[in-house]
Amino acid sequence: MKIQGRLPAGDRDGLTALEPAVTKNRSPLVAIVILDPKRIDEDVDTGHREAVMRIRSVEALLPDDLDAALRLLRRAYEHRTGAVTLPIDLEDELRDVFTNINFETGEVSDDDEAASE
Template structure:
């Protein structure tokens, strides 16, 4: 079974996508995370085949730039749900967090490079 998504986002303060608009323009290759609340807008049935296809409408959405801790947590949750849905083996959430913490982030790389460029004390 497939699901369609209605193309319209909420037009009021339930639409959090504008919060990341500048990041989408300035860093188009970055991956961002969006959380959507959806409900069924309509259900269509193909009379010949019997296929039933629901269309979901977005009730609210919030977006996070890819460099926030919240986005990293949401990405891990998305990965875990994908693994559950597809039947792939998943790591315990605490182990995933520990593994993710080992990866340097852009801001940590910049800080490390800045420290490497500073002369050592006493030189």
């Protein structure tokens, strides 16, 4: 598979406006990209077909969304490679349970106060 090397035009390009920040800070971006096939090339001798994908839309993620996006990325990778994963809602529940444990007493609270104590 190949990806056509240009960003979409207009309001579907959520990256170009961030270029000054990237060139100044040299920081990576995490983005969501929507791709679709532009064309499919076929070698008539071998029958091998290769998709050439185009970027339909791309948006950089907000800092507050990075944790969720990285979890989704990890889960997709694990699914593709055959690794076992927890359902995302169970993963969220487990994280919440551990957040609400008072590690001095071992008590679990229904509110966020236990995590800050």
